[in-house]
Each structure stands twice: as structure tokens, then as C-alpha cells.
Amino acid sequence: MPDRSSRHTDERRRASRDGRKARFSSSIAHSLDPSEARGRMYVVLIFFAIIAVIIAGRLIWLQVIDAQNILNSDESGRTVSVEVQPRRGTIYDRNGVVLATTVDALNVYCHPHVVDSGRVDELAKALADTFGGEEQDYKDKITQDTNFVYLYRAAEVDAAEAIRSLDIEGVGFEETSKRVYPCGSVASQVIGITNTDGDAVSGLELYYDDILGGQPGERTTEYSAEGVPLPGTDHVTAEVVNGKDVVVSIDVEMQARLEEALLVRVEAVEGKTGSAILMDSATGEIYACASSPTFDITDLSEIEEGATNLTGISSGFEPGSIFKPVTMLAALEAGTTQAGQTYWCPAVLTVDDYDISDSHERPDQEMDTSTIMAESSNVGMSLVAEDLGAENLYNYIKQYQVTDLTNVDYPGEVGGYISDWHEWSTVQQYNIAFGQGLEVSPIEMVRFYGALANNGTAVTPHFLVDVPTDEGETTYPTSSITSNQEAIDNVEAMMEAVVDHGTGTQAQIEGYRVVGKTGTAEIADDQGGYHSSLYNISFIGYLPDSSTNLVCFVGATDVPAERKTVAAFQDIMSFAIERYDITQN
Numbered sequence: 001m002p003d004r005s006s007r008h009t010d011e012r013r014r015a016s017r018d019g020r021k022a023r024f025s026s027s028i029a030h031s032l033d034p035s036e037a038r039g040r041m042y043v044v045l046i047f048f049a050i051i052a053v054i055i056a057g058r059l060i061w062l063q064v065i066d067a068q069n070i071l072n073s074d075e076s077g078r079t080v081s082v083e084v085q086p087r088r089g090t091i092y093d094r095n096g097v098v099l100a101t102t103v104d105a106l107n108v109y110c111h112p113h114v115v116d117s118g119r120v121d122e123l124a125k126a127l128a129d130t131f132g133g134e135e136q137d138y139k140d141k142i143t144q145d146t147n148f149v150y151l152y153r154a155a156e157v158d159a160a161e162a163i164r165s166l167d168i169e170g171v172g173f174e175e176t177s178k179r180v181y182p183c184g185s186v187a188s189q190v191i192g193i194t195n196t197d198g199d200a201v202s203g204l205e206l207y208y209d210d211i212l213g214g215q216p217g218e219r220t221t222e223y224s225a226e227g228v229p230l231p232g233t234d235h236v237t238a239e240v241v242n243g244k245d246v247v248v249s250i251d252v253e254m255q256a257r258l259e260e261a262l263l264v265r266v267e268a269v270e271g272k273t274g275s276a277i278l279m280d281s282a283t284g285e286i287y288a289c290a291s292s293p294t295f296d297i298t299d300l301s302e303i304e305e306g307a308t309n310l311t312g313i314s315s316g317f318e319p320g321s322i323f324k325p326v327t328m329l330a331a332l333e334a335g336t337t338q339a340g341q342t343y344w345c346p347a348v349l350t351v352d353d354y355d356i357s358d359s360h361e362r363p364d365q366e367m368d369t370s371t372i373m374a375e376s377s378n379v380g381m382s383l384v385a386e387d388l389g390a391e392n393l394y395n396y397i398k399q400y401q402v403t404d405l406t407n408v409d410y411p412g413e414v415g416g417y418i419s420d421w422h423e424w425s426t427v428q429q430y431n432i433a434f435g436q437g438l439e440v441s442p443i444e445m446v447r448f449y450g451a452l453a454n455n456g457t458a459v460t461p462h463f464l465v466d467v468p469t470d471e472g473e474t475t476y477p478t479s480s481i482t483s484n485q486e487a488i489d490n491v492e493a494m495m496e497a498v499v500d501h502g503t504g505t506q507a508q509i510e511g512y513r514v515v516g517k518t519g520t521a522e523i524a525d526d527q528g529g530y531h532s533s534l535y536n537i538s539f540i541g542y543l544p545d546s547s548t549n550l551v552c553f554v555g556a557t558d559v560p561a562e563r564k565t566v567a568a569f570q571d572i573m574s575f576a577i578e579r580y581d582i583t584q585n
Contacts, residue, residue, distance in 0.1 A: 002085060007329065009190065009215070016142070021027050024334060030551070032528060034284050038178075038212035046508055048390065048434070049440075051126035051308075051466065054487070056224065057224030062089075062230040069504060078147070078222070078223055078399065079220050079221070079222045079233075080147055080148050080219045080220065080221050080222075080223060081217070081218055081219070081237070082148070082219055082220070082221070083216050083217070083218055083507055083579065084218060084219055084238075084240050085176055085177065085198040085215030085216055086198075086213065086215060086216055086235075086241055086242045086243055087102050087177050087199070087210065087214070087240075087242040087243065087286055088102045088177065088179065088194065088198065088212055088214065088217055088242075088244045088552075089102075089213075089214070089242070089244045089245045090102065090244065090246075090332045091205075091212070091245075091246055091308050092246070092247045092248070093187075093202065093206070093248060093250045093251055093252045093255075094247065094248065094249050094250060094287075094465060095105050095251060095252075095458060096247075096265050096283070097181055097182075097183065097252050097424070098182045098183070098358065099186075099187055099191055099248070099250065099252065099512055100176065100179055100180070100181055100191050100205070100368065101179070101180060102179060102180070103154055103177060103178060103180050104157060104175065104176075104178045104272040105154040105160075105176050105177050105178040106153070106154075106155050106160035106173045106175060106176065106515065107150055107153050107154065107155070107173070107174040107175075107176045108127070108148045108150070108151045108152040108153075108160055108163055108171070108172075109149060109170045109171075109172050109173075109174060109175060110123075110141075110142055110148075110149060110151055110168075110172065110347055111147060111148060111153055111172070111223075111229065112141075112142055112143060112144050112145070112146060112147075112170070112473070113147065113166060113170075113334060114169055114170030114451060115142055115169065115171065116168070116169060116170075117170050118164075120139055120142050120143060121135075121139070122168075123134070123138070123142060123163075123166065123168055123171065124138040124139040124142060125412050126162070126163055126166055126250045127152060127163065128150055128164065130154050130155075130162050130163060131155060131159065133560075138151060147223045147224075148221075151171075151523060153176070153196040153197070153496060154176055154177070155194055156178075158382060158522065159508060160173055161315075163559065165188045165198070167572075171173075172345035172546075174458060178534065179194050180274070181297050181298050181540075183252050183297075183374060184296075184298055185294070185297055185298060186252055186255055186259065187250055187255045187257045187290075188203075188294060188295055188296060188308075189202075189203060189289075189290060189291055189294055189307070189309065189310050190203055190204060190216040190248075190250055190255070190289060190290075190310065190410075190463065191203050191204055191205060191307060192205035192206050192207075192308070192432045193205065193297065193308060193417055194301065195256075196264045198213070198216075200212070200213060201308075202308045202309070202411065203228040203278060203308070203411070203483045204246075204248060204409075204410070204463055206411050206570055207409055207410055207411050208409070208464065208562065211243065211244050211246060211372055211467060212243045212244065212246060212584075213243050214240070214241045214243035215241035216238075216243075217237075217239050217240035217241075218236070218237045219234060219235060219236050219238065219328055220234075220235050220237050221233055221234045221235075230490060234329050234501050235275050238253070239265075244467055244468075244469050244470070245468055245469065246464060246466070246467055247464075247465045247466040247467075247468065248463045248464055248465055248499060249280075249285035249286050249287060249462065249463050249464075249465050250286065250287065250288065250289075250463065250474070251287050251288065251579075252578060253579065254278065254287050254288045254576065255286075255288040255290070255574070257571075257572065258276050258278055258288035258289075258290055258572050259276075259288075259294065260291045260438035261276070261568045261572050262274050262276040262290055262291075262292055262552070262554060262568060262569040263292050263294070264568070265454075265524040265554065265556065265565050265568035266432040267293045267555045267569060268563075269537065269556050269559045269561075269563040269564070269565065269568075270559060270561075271292075271313060271537075271557055271559045272558035272584045273291065273292055273293070273306070273555030273556070273557045273558070273562070274291065274292035274554070274555060274556040274557065274565075275289075275290070275291045275292070275310070275311045275312035275442050275554075275555050276289070276290055276291075276312070276552070276553060276554045276555070276568065276572065277289045277312050277443060277551075277552070277553045278400035278550055278551070278572060279446050279450060279461055279540065279551050280452035280548065280549070280550055281449075281453035281549040281550070281551045282451075282452040282453075282454055282459070282549060283459060284459035284460045284461050284476055284478075285462065285463075286408075286461055286462065286463055286469060287310060287576075288572075289310055289313075290310070291307075291309065291310050291311040291312060292556075293306075293307045293522070294307055295307040295443060309412060310410060311442075311448075312413075312441065312442035312443055312553065312555070313408055313410050313412065313413050313440075313441060313443045314319050314366035314410075314411075314412040314413060314440040314444075315414060315441065316414050316415075316416060316417070316440060316441050317439065317440070317441070317536050317555075317557065318435060318436050318437070318439060318441075318521045318523070318524070318536065319435040319438075319440050319445060319519055319521060320434070320435040320436065320505045320519035320520050320521025320522075320535075320537075320538070321376045321434060321435055321503075321517060321518060321519045321520060321521070322435065322445060322517045322518070322519035322539070322540050323402075323432075323435030323438075323440070323445075323519070324381050324433070324434055324435065324517060324565050325373070325374060325377065325396060325432075325449075325452070325491050325494070325495060325517055326396075326400060326402055326448065327381055327383070327384060327385055327392050327393065327433040327434070328369065328373060328381075328384065328491055328494065328545070329400070329452075329487055330388060330392065330393055330396030330489070331384050331387065331388045332401075332484070332486075332487040332491065333396065333482060333484050333487050333498065333531070334388055334392050334396070336384075336387040336388045336392070337369060337384055337387060338369075338370050338490075339369055339370070339390070339490040339493065340370065340371050341492075342366050342367065342368045342369060343348060343366070343367055343368075343372065343380055343383045343384070344364075344365075344366055344373070345364070345366065345367045345379045345380045346364045347361070347362060347363055347364050347377065347379075347385065348379075349382055349428060349430075350410065351426050351427050352425050352426050353428040354427045355377065356378055356379055356382055356427070356431075357431060358375070358377050359376065359378070359520055359562060360378070360573065362375075362502070364386060366525075367380050369490075370493065370494050370497045371386070371497075372384070373494035373495065373497060373502070373517070374494070374496075374497040374500075374502030374503070374516060375496050375502055375503065376500060376502070376503050376517075376520075378430075378434045380431075380568070381433045381434045382433055382434065382467050382478065384433065385429055385430055385432075386430070387431075388433075390421040390424050390429045391421050393396075393416070393421070393429065393432065393433065394420070394421035394424075395421075397418060397432075397438075399482070399519060400448055400451070400458075400481045400482070400537060401448070401479070401481060402416060402442075402444055402445070402448050402456060403415065403416030403417060403418050403438065403439070403444065403448070403497055403562070404444070405444075406443050406444055406447050406460060406461050407460055408443055408463075409462050409463050409464050410459040410463065410464060411416055413441070413443070413455050414441055415441070415444075415557075416438065416439050416440035416441060416444050417439045418439075419438075419439040420433070434576075435519065436464075436521060436522060442538075442553050442555055443461055445540055445553060446447055446540065446551050446553050447459070447461060447462065448481075449540050449541070449551050449553075450542075450549075450551045451481050451482075451544045452488050452491060452492065452542075453544060453551055454549065455485060455488065456480055456483055456484070456485065456488060457479070457480050457481075458477035458478065458479050458480070458481050458482055459476065459478050459480050460477055460478065465496060466471070468572065473544065481484060490516050495515035495516055495517055495541070496513060496514070496515045497500070497507055497518055498515070498516060498518065499514045499541070502518075503518040503564075503566075504516055504517065504518045504539060504541070504566050505566075506564065506566035506567050507539065507541055507566045507569050507570050507573075508570070508571060509543075509573060509577065509585060511517075512543050512546065512577065512582075512584050513541075513543065513544055513545060513546075514543060514573075515541055515542060515543075515544055516539055516540055516541020516542070516566075517539070517540060517541065518537075518538070518539050518564060518566060519536075519537060519539065519555075520535050520536075521536045521537075521538075521541075522535060523534060523535065523536055523554060523557075523558065531559060533558075533561065534558055534559070534560060535558075535559050535561070535562060535563075536556070536557045536558070536559070537555065537556050537559050537562070537563055537564060537565055538555035538556070538565060539553075539554055539555075539556065539564065539565050539566045539568075539569045540553040541552075541569060541573075543573065543582065545584065545585045546582050546584055546585060547580075547581075547582050547583045547585065548576075548580050548582045550576055550582075552569050552572050552573055552575070552576075554566075554568040
């Protein structure tokens with residue numbers, strides 16, 4: 001049984017505890033006065049509001065104000081900008097045949113930091129097998145310490161899909177385009193080259209790059225410090241402007257025939273290089289133009305030096321006897337000679353201690369202007385130039401624009417050169433009269449002969465015919481080099497004699513009147529003289545009084561004997577007659 005004193009002790013303790021509870025409850029009840037409670041609540045709310053503002057401000061600073069610093073820091077990664085190539089315009093020939101166009105392609109790229117190191121060899125082998133090249137070169141790209149690298153540019157879609165099927169993380173594909181050539185290698189020099197970056201390198205691609213090329217765009221992507229592209233950060237920062245289509249004067253069928261005829265003839269005469277041009281004398285439109293050696297635009301793995309240029313435009317030469325109609329026209333206009341006038345022409349003409357002779361041996365003889373032209377007599381032309389005078393000869397050469405740029409729309413045109421007549425010795429005057437001692441380009445000679453065929457009006461040679469999406473007509477300037485039709489007719493009659501019974505009989509075409517002139521020019525050496533057995537040879541002519549006055553030049557350089565390119569002219573013009581149904585008026 002419990003002790004009574006212990007029971008009383010417990011009761012007193014409980015009473016004490018109950019008393020404290022009562023006093024505490026009374027204190028709380030007193031402190032929770034409504035107005036005072038609300039005040040304390042406001043203090044707490046303000047405290048938490050301040051904390052929230054601080055946190056929010058920090059987030060804004062980090063995410064907005066200081067975002068660029070974060071992106072630029074090594075710890076956070078960076079933003080990469082990639083140029084987006086425009087779709088290049090199509091080049092059509094004069095008949096609407098596609099010469100060069102753009103098709104869909106894919107750029108294959110990777111994020112090296114993302115590619116699994118265990119799959120690098122597999123990826124490199126697949127790239128080499130699919131696109132060619134060395135595996136090690138691809139491995140070097142894949143393992144670069146960078147966020148982004150192109151593995152192959154402008155791949156055909158089917159080929160790129162073979163890489164996509166490997167399903168390797170970090171390898172990506174970017175839509176792009178590539179240049180293709182439905183007509184193969186034909187007109188490669190005229191069309192020109194674009195590289196894998198879409199940059200124009202040569203030819204009409206380069207000259208009209210502002211039209212064909214359009215304007216590239218740009219896209220940016222943000223990457224983490226580990227080189228991983230951040231989702232949702234790919235943005236277009238500049239829109240692409242695609243290029244425009246163009247129509248050029250080239251006739252692809254005519255071009256193919258001209259290229260073939262040129263290559264065959266250059267090989268036959270053992271020339272180092274050659275060039276050929278076919279131009280409409282009334283419009284200046286160039287139907288075909290090529291140089292030898294040429295190249296294959298569909299396979300750029302091997303290109304001979306200089307093969308990408310049209311040397312008929314970009315190279316000058318001493319023209320030789322194809323220049324004689326210039327001198328004869330000048331003498332006829334000046335009135336110092338006339339058609340049928342005769343000259344006593346010795347076998348050798350000595351002037352300024354130099355001997356001038358013709359390319360073939362002959363006796364001293366009397367020759368009229370037609371015979372001088374037909375037999376291509378250097379002596380006879382020197383005597384014509386003697387009566388004409390140096391100042392007259394020079395002024396007419398400048399009037400005929402023979403040494404002036406034609407402003408043809410092709411990169412790299414060179415202008416001719418002739419020294420001022422005051423600097424000429426007598427022998428220089430005679431040499432210039434028969435095409436030595438000055439420099440011209442084939443296209444400049446084509447313009448001059450075209451002016452003869454076009455009743456004295458010189459046109460601007462050109463390739464561009466139309467930009468279909470542009471309003472207005474593409475026009476080119478013309479100029480009158482002479483209004484003396486009688487003088488032109490007389491020169492034409494002399495050049496007809498060249499073909500009928502002179503040095504150019506291989507140019508004859510049955511049923512057609514052919515006029516033209518052969519040229520055999522000595523080549524200057526490094527000592528200030530001329531090589532004894534090395535020549536630049538050429539022929540230039542046209543079909544007067546025909547339905548289409550096409551002018552054709554064919555030349556070969558560094559020929560080791562006095563040979564001719566007349567046969568190539570005959571081949572080209574015969575094909576043109578059939579193709580364009582040219583009739584004799």
C-alpha cells in the first residue's frame with residue numbers, strides 16, 4: 001500500500017504543473033491579441049518577400065544579364081555560327097539545255113566530343129569507303145579538340161544515308177546543295193568551277209557570281225562545355241537568298257563540235273596550245289569557245305596548268321598574217337592604194353639592215369593587192385604600208401579597236417598592245433603591217449573580222465543572253481569602226497581569193513562564198529629576236545552574204561613548222577551550216 005506522504009507529494013507536483021500551464025496559457029492568450037498577431041504576420045511575410053526578390057534578381061542576372069558572359073566562358077561552352085550556302089542558279093545554253101545546275105546534297109559533320117571513341121575507326125573507314133580519301137585523314141577530323149567539324153561536304157544524298165545508317169551519336173547531316181553538269185565535260189572552260197564551299201573559281205560561274213551565287217545565310221547553335229549542342233538553341237540569324245538562273249549564248253552541240261575539231265587540229269600540227277571561237281558578227285553572241293588543253297568539269301582531280309582559262313580571251317599573241325586585212329583596209333580608206341593596184345615585189349626587201357621575205361621562196365615579181373593578200377606576201381604588204389605611212393597605219397589600228405579590250409563577259413581578258421608610231425623604225429612599221437611587232441588577242445581579231453562581216457559595225461562579244469527573272473532586256477554596246485562599205489567589199493574580195501586559190505584553199509565549202517585569212521607568226525625569243533622554226537598559226541573567216549554571219553577563229557601555238565589550222569575552220573563552219581540551216585544569199 002502506498003505511503004500517504006508520497007501520495008501528497010505527487011499531488012503537490014501535479015498542482016504545480018497545472019498552475020504553470022494555466023499561467024502560460026494565460027500569457028499566450030494575452031499575447032495573441034488580434035492586432036498584434038497581424039503585425040507579426042506582416043513582418044514574417046515581408047521577410048520572405050525580401051528573400052524571394054533576392055533569389056529572383058540573382059536568377060535574372062544569371063540567365064539574362066550575364067548570359068553572354070556565361071556562354072563565352074570556357075566553363076559553360078560557346079555559340080557556333082555556321083554559314084548556310086544559297087542554292088546556286090542554273091546555267092542554260094541558248095536552246096534551254098542545262099549546262100550547270102544545283103541538286104540537293106548533304107554535308108556530313110560531327111561533334112568530336114560526343115562521338116564514342118570506340119566507334120571512331122568504324123566511322124573513318126565508312127567515310128573513306130563511301131567518299132574516298134584516307135581513313136587517317138577522317139580520323140584526324142573526328143578526334144579534333146573542337147565542338148564542330150565537317151567530315152564531308154556536298155555529298156550525294158544516297159551516299160550520305162549510308163553514313164546515317166551507322167547511327168553514331170554525334171554525327172549529323174546538314175541539308176545543302178551541289179553543282180552538277182548534265183552535259184558532262186562540254187563547255188567546262190566556259191562554265192567554270194565552283195569549289196565545295198560554293199565559291200566561284202573561274203569561268204562564267206566567277207564572272208556572274210553576283211547573279212548566280214545569291215547571298216549566304218547563317219545559323220547559330222549553342223554548345224555546352226562538353227561540346228554537346230543545347231536543345232532549342234539552333235537559330236537562323238540571316239536568311240538565305242538563292243541565286244538566279246541565266247541563259248548563255250553557248251550552243252552545247254556546236255560547242256562539242258568545236259572542241260573536238262580544235263583538239264584534233266592542235267594534235268595534228270603538234271601545237272602546244274590552241275583556241276577556237278565562233279561568234280555571231282551581228283549580235284556578238286558567242287556560240288562556242290574553247291581552248292586546248294581543256295579539262296573535265298565533272299572530275300577535278302587532274303587539271304593541267306592553264307586548262308581552266310579560255311586563252312582566246314585571256315592570252316595575247318603576235319597575230320601574223322591574219323592582221324594583213326587591217327592594214328589593207330586602212331590603205332584603202334586612206335586612199336593610198338586601191339583594189340587591183342600593182343606593186344613590184346622583190347624576193348627580198350632590205351630595210352634598216354633587215355631582210356624581209358615571204359614565207360615561201362619566189363622570184364622578184366609584180367603583184368596586185370589581191371595577189372598580195374592571197375599569197376600572204378610580207379614584202380607586198382610592207383610596200384602597201386610604206387605608201388600608207390606610219391602615222392596613218394597607227395591611227396587606223398586605233399580606229400578599228402584591234403588592240404582594245406572587247407569587254408567580253410569572261411574573267412581575265414587581256415588587251416592588245418602597240419607602241420606609239422613615233423617610236424617605230426621603218427622595219428617596225430613594215431613588220432606591224434603584216435602582224436609582227438604588236439600584240440592582240442584572238443577575241444579582238446574576231447571582233448574586227450566581225451565588223452567586216454557586219455558592214456563596219458563592231459559588236460561586244462558576250463556569253464550572257466538573259467536573266468529570266470529580271471525585267472528588261474540585256475543589251476551590249478556597238479560601235480562603227482568604218483562606214484566605207486566599198487573598202488570592206490574590196491577587202492572581202494581579196495580574202496575570198498585567199499580561199500579560192502591562195503593559202504587558205506582548205507576552207508572552201510561547196511555552195512558557199514568563204515572569205516578569210518591564214519596566219520603564220522614567228523614567236524619572239526628571250527634575246528629580242530624570233531625563234532627560227534616555231535610558229536603561232538591561225539585562220540579566221542566567215543561566210544559573207546549568208547543568212548547567219550558567224551565568224552570563226554582557230555589557232556595553235558608553238559607549232560614546230562609552217563602548218564595550218566584551216567581544216568578545223570572548215571569542219572566547224574560546215575557543221576554550223578547544217579545545224580543552223582545557213583543559206584547563201
